[in-house]
Amino acid sequence: MSPIKTQLLVLGAGPGGYTAAFNAADHGQQVVLVEQEKQLGGVCLNRGCIPSKALLHATSMLTEARDCAKRGLHFAPPRIDLDQLRSWKGSILQKLTQGVSWLAQKRGVQVITGRGHFEDSRTLRVETAEGQVFVEFAKAIIAVGSRPAMPKAFDLGNPRVMTSTEALDIPDIPERLLVIGGGYIGMELGTVYASLGSQVIVAEALDTILAGADPDLVRPVLRYAEQHFKEIRLKAQVAGMATAGKQIEVAFQMDGKRQEERYDRVLVSVGRVPNGDDLGLENTRVTRDDKGYIQVNPKQQTADPDICAIGDVVGGVLLAHKASREARVAVETLLGETATAGDTVIPAVVFTHPELAWCGLTEADAKARNLTVQIAKFPWTASGRAMTFDHTEGFTKLVVDPESERILGVGIVGHGAGELISEGVVAIEMGATALDLAECVHPHPTLSETLMECAEAFYGRATHTYAKKPA
Numbered sequence: 001m002s003p004i005k006t007q008l009l010v011l012g013a014g015p016g017g018y019t020a021a022f023n024a025a026d027h028g029q030q031v032v033l034v035e036q037e038k039q040l041g042g043v044c045l046n047r048g049c050i051p052s053k054a055l056l057h058a059t060s061m062l063t064e065a066r067d068c069a070k071r072g073l074h075f076a077p078p079r080i081d082l083d084q085l086r087s088w089k090g091s092i093l094q095k096l097t098q099g100v101s102w103l104a105q106k107r108g109v110q111v112i113t114g115r116g117h118f119e120d121s122r123t124l125r126v127e128t129a130e131g132q133v134f135v136e137f138a139k140a141i142i143a144v145g146s147r148p149a150m151p152k153a154f155d156l157g158n159p160r161v162m163t164s165t166e167a168l169d170i171p172d173i174p175e176r177l178l179v180i181g182g183g184y185i186g187m188e189l190g191t192v193y194a195s196l197g198s199q200v201i202v203a204e205a206l207d208t209i210l211a212g213a214d215p216d217l218v219r220p221v222l223r224y225a226e227q228h229f230k231e232i233r234l235k236a237q238v239a240g241m242a243t244a245g246k247q248i249e250v251a252f253q254m255d256g257k258r259q260e261e262r263y264d265r266v267l268v269s270v271g272r273v274p275n276g277d278d279l280g281l282e283n284t285r286v287t288r289d290d291k292g293y294i295q296v297n298p299k300q301q302t303a304d305p306d307i308c309a310i311g312d313v314v315g316g317v318l319l320a321h322k323a324s325r326e327a328r329v330a331v332e333t334l335l336g337e338t339a340t341a342g343d344t345v346i347p348a349v350v351f352t353h354p355e356l357a358w359c360g361l362t363e364a365d366a367k368a369r370n371l372t373v374q375i376a377k378f379p380w381t382a383s384g385r386a387m388t389f390d391h392t393e394g395f396t397k398l399v400v401d402p403e404s405e406r407i408l409g410v411g412i413v414g415h416g417a418g419e420l421i422s423e424g425v426v427a428i429e430m431g432a433t434a435l436d437l438a439e440c441v442h443p444h445p446t447l448s449e450t451l452m453e454c455a456e457a458f459y460g461r462a463t464h465t466y467a468k469k470p471a
Helices: 015-026 042-047 049-071 082-106 184-196 215-228 320-334 363-368 384-389 417-429 434-438 449-458
Strands: 004-011 031-035 110-113 115-120 123-128 131-142 146-148 176-180 199-204 231-234 237-244 247-254 257-263 265-268 272-274 307-309 348-350 355-360 374-379 395-400 407-414
Touching: 004 015, 004 110, 015 031, 015 042, 015 082, 015 320, 031 131, 042 049, 042 082, 049 082, 049 184, 110 123, 131 320, 176 184, 176 257, 184 199, 184 215, 184 265, 184 348, 215 231, 215 355, 215 395, 215 407, 247 265, 307 320, 348 417, 355 417, 363 395, 363 407, 374 449, 395 434, 395 449, 407 417, 407 449, 417 449, 434 449
Parallel strands: 004 031, 004 131, 031 110, 131 307, 176 199, 176 265, 199 231
Antiparallel strands: 115 123, 123 131, 146 272, 237 247, 247 257, 348 355, 355 407, 374 395, 395 407
């Protein structure tokens, strides 16, 4: 069979890969998209962002039903049908993956299902179900993503030891679930299982959960977890695991002491590793660092200038929207346009209860860099809308340059924080000052008002809270 020839090859069809393929096709490029899975969408759509948020929403209804009693609304105890829950979640994924496939077809993007291997800097060999296919390309974008990390000490070959992939399938509702790692994956899935009724114990080696977010933003999340999880253990090292009948025996090292406990299931959520192995990169000039991440410049170019790489496989924050942004930069770079991802504001959202979101400069980053900043906060106990939601545990926070009054960072913790943070992204990207935000009229009563009033608090004149005027 003669090789397929194309202007652009995209390897990997996750949020970064299909965004790159579609964007290039919109620019008139001939594109071949290679994906080893039968369904497009990558980890985010099939085994990550989308299914986890579906489960978080569904299981939050259980908590809401219980909380409604204090509002005078009483429901019978809920009955959980895991088969139906999995089916509902699967129907969402099916609709979305079919939508991505339809968009590829409408744009004329040729999709090849199989595992790709670079023969050289111009040829990709694809192992398909029907045999080998060779693709000759002028330029390429690598977007192969990452996978859950599984340390050898935890890899027992026992299905009761899960990564996020298996946990999202909800095989059952374990009576006792150990979550190793207090990052966003562990806390989100811990929230799902705790809502379903599991006794969830989180073991985090650091002295805080959700490292990377400002400590004050984390506190409401930690308080909720301490109330709804069985236990949150900080500075807790998991020394080893072993199969013990139908349970997993886990050895902990805490406060200089060793203790052993048994769990029905264990979720290992200690990070992710890049999918850079076995791609044939050694046959190109593409280089990787000591952690396996592909090395790129701010234009997403590798050491092989006609090959770009984007998303999780290049490291940084491992977020779908970061990959999508890098996809557009890579396409523009390969088309000879001026583009860079270096100064892009990438928001982060943790879909716990309450939600936690931030963008731009954090207060902790400012302290680490010896930058002088001024912090403004607006507590949600002063928000009428937060009271109607019965979720006043949050607050909105601005990190402001005291001289120029420009907004450098925004943090929000509370109900729907992920839906609110984009206003912060726009403010930072546009170089807005606190006054710009304070003078933008926000509808009442809404949670978005908390951003306006937080900016007003910077000047000491927020209507619904008292803040001293700055010197």
